[in-house]
Amino acid sequence: MEDADTICAISTPPGEGGVGIIRISGKKAHEIAKHIFKARNKKGQFTPRKLYLGYITNPANSQALDEVFTVFMSAPHTYTRENIAEIYSHGGYSTQRSILSLILTCGARLAEPGEFTKRAFLNGRIDLLQAESVLDIIRSETDEELHYAVQYLRGALSKKMEGFRNVLRNTLAAIEALIDFPEEDIDINIDVILPPLEKTKTSIEELIHSYYEGRGIKQGFEVLITGKTNVGKSSLLNALLTKERAIVTPLAGTTRDLIEDVMYLKGMKIKLIDTAGIRKNGNVVEKEGMKRVKEKISEVDLIIWLLDGSQPYSDEDAEVFRAIHDRRHLVAINKIDLPQSLNKESLASKDHLVHISALNGTGIDELKEKAFLKLTEGIKRGNGLLITNMRHRDALIRIKDNIDRALLLKKEGEPLELIAFELHESLHHLAEITGESTTEEILHQIFHQFCIGK
Numbered sequence: 275m276e277d278a279d280t281i282c283a284i285s286t287p288p289g290e291g292g293v294g295i296i297r298i299s300g301k302k303a304h305e306i307a308k309h310i311f312k313a314r315n316k317k318g319q320f321t322p323r324k325l326y327l328g329y330i331t332n333p334a335n336s337q338a339l340d341e342v343f344t345v346f347m348s349a350p351h352t353y354t355r356e357n358i359a360e361i362y363s364h365g366g367y368s369t370q371r372s373i374l375s376l377i378l379t380c381g382a383r384l385a386e387p388g389e390f391t392k393r394a395f396l397n398g399r400i401d402l403l404q405a406e407s408v409l410d411i412i413r414s415e416t417d418e419e420l421h422y423a424v425q426y427l428r429g430a431l432s433k434k435m436e437g438f439r440n441v442l443r444n445t446l447a448a449i450e451a452l453i454d455f456p457e458e459d460i461d462i463n464i465d466v467i468l469p470p471l472e473k474t475k476t477s478i479e480e481l482i483h484s485y486y487e488g489r490g491i492k493q494g495f496e497v498l499i500t501g502k503t504n505v506g507k508s509s510l511l512n513a514l515l516t517k518e519r520a521i522v523t524p525l526a527g528t529t530r531d532l533i534e535d536v537m538y539l540k541g542m543k544i545k546l547i548d549t550a551g552i553r554k555n556g557n558v559v560e561k562e563g564m565k566r567v568k569e570k571i572s573e574v575d576l577i578i579w580l581l582d583g584s585q586p587y588s589d590e591d592a593e594v595f596r597a598i599h600d601r602r603h604l605v606a607i608n609k610i611d612l613p614q615s616l617n618k619e620s621l622a623s624k625d626h627l628v629h630i631s632a633l634n635g636t637g638i639d640e641l642k643e644k645a646f647l648k649l650t651e652g653i654k655r656g657n658g659l660l661i662t663n664m665r666h667r668d669a670l671i672r673i674k675d676n677i678d679r680a681l682l683l684k685k686e687g688e689p690l691e692l693i694a695f696e697l698h699e700s701l702h703h704l705a706e707i708t709g710e711s712t713t714e715e716i717l718h719q720i721f722h723q724f725c726i727g728k
């Protein structure tokens with residue numbers, strides 16, 4: 275990045291606000307800022323990382339544009355590892371735009387989306403995993419999402435990859451030594467060098483499997499409410515959302531389509547889906563509605579199967595059960611405020627049974643708690659890491675395949691050169707994750723998802 279030009283951008287969101295931050299990074303950052311900033315009560319050099327109060331003034335006509343704070347930060351101890359100047363102006367559209375235009379006329383150019391973070395990556399301050407976590411932090415909607423993104427910015431995932439790399443490199447080095455000096459008496463036994471590789475493979479598999487939960491934390495989980503007509507599905511949706519989202523009537527067949535809305539459960543985003551009730555002799559519209567429910571059942575993360583406790587178990591309930599029994603589900607018996615006549619013995623799945631009244635709110639908290647536990651089953655908390663990014667998952671799958679093939683080749687007594695080839699490949703895929711060998715196209719894809727000014 276020796277000859278990199280100087281970039282600038284408004285780093286705060288557009289529109290009116292208390293403060294607007296304009297950021298300049300690059301060789302000429304300090305020079306440009308000094309040229310347009312007139313500090314009050316200040317003579318001589320600016321001390322780095324100290325805020326100075328003053329005016330942004332157009333040198334061409336000495337016109338003051340805004341009263342601002344300015345800070346100078348010196349390379350390499352900055353976000354981009356370049357010289358940076360930041361100007362804290364008033365958060366008005368016009369003031370920020372005129373300051374930015376002035377900076378542009380002084381020789382900086384407008385930053386591309388994510389270019390500050392891209393420079394931090396290209397200048398070696400952070401790796402690609404950390405750069406991506408910056409985007410995740412900005413986009414976090416829930417505490418959980420933020421928790422993981424911050425961990426990754428601090429290098430938790432990078433450290434894990436470093437561990438994988440060490441094992442792969444050591445194994446490869448040992449195998450190459452065996453290839454290069456077959457006649458000599460080297461103290462390397464292939465049966466000793468492979469177990470760490472197998473252990474690494476297990477860790478990689480765990481990470482690949484964590485993607486399901488990781489994706490849920492990042493994008494939210496889908497929870498579907500199903501059951502026969504009139505059992506209270508729409509009432510339950512409304513009770514969970516604590517608003518009258520869906521129409522509720524005493525008539526069977528009220529809901530015809532999928533009705534979706536978002537709720538937050540202990541910091542997790544949940545997309546709740548209410549559905550058309552299942553019944554035998556529905557009309558054309560209901561039949562279409564039921565078809566959609568059945569399609570959706572295979573896609574969602576959790577199903578709440580709702581039954582009416584005041585009615586005997588029926589063929590229609592059994593039909594619903596057949597559709598959902600092999601999917602992750604909870605069983606909720608509704609209308610417990612009424613006299614009960616549901617024969618519970620007939621329920622094939624007694625697991626995770628909750629008794630509720632969508633009408634008066636009984637059991638709703640317990641249902642939420644059980645849904646949370648079901649959705650987070652298998653998620654390792656504390657030190658557990660999760661993969662939330664498809665790019666990482668795909669690369670890890672390729673690494674795992676390389677290791678699988680390497681181990682199989684060994685078992686079948688194939689030449690060591692073939693094993694070495696697989697290990698070389700796996701290291702290459704690992705370098706793609708951390709960004710040591712990544713194409714310009716992938717970098718473009720990643721950084722163009724950022725906003726301008728980050």
Ligand SMILES: Nc1nc2c(ncn2[C@@H]2O[C@H](COP(=O)(O)OP(=O)(O)OP(=O)(O)O)[C@@H](O)[C@H]2O)c(=O)[nH]1
Nearest residue numbers: 503504505506507508509524527528529551632633
């Ligand atoms: N007593 C009692 N009535 C309830 C309860 N939950 C729902 N109901 C009533 O049951 C009827 C049907 O409720 P809905 O929420 O529309 O049922 P649904 O399963 O969405 O019905 P469809 O959309 O037609 O399949 C309404 O009259 C509700 O007021 C409950 O917990 N107790």
Ligand SMILES: [Mg+2]
Nearest residue numbers: 507508528529
């Ligand atoms: Mg309904």
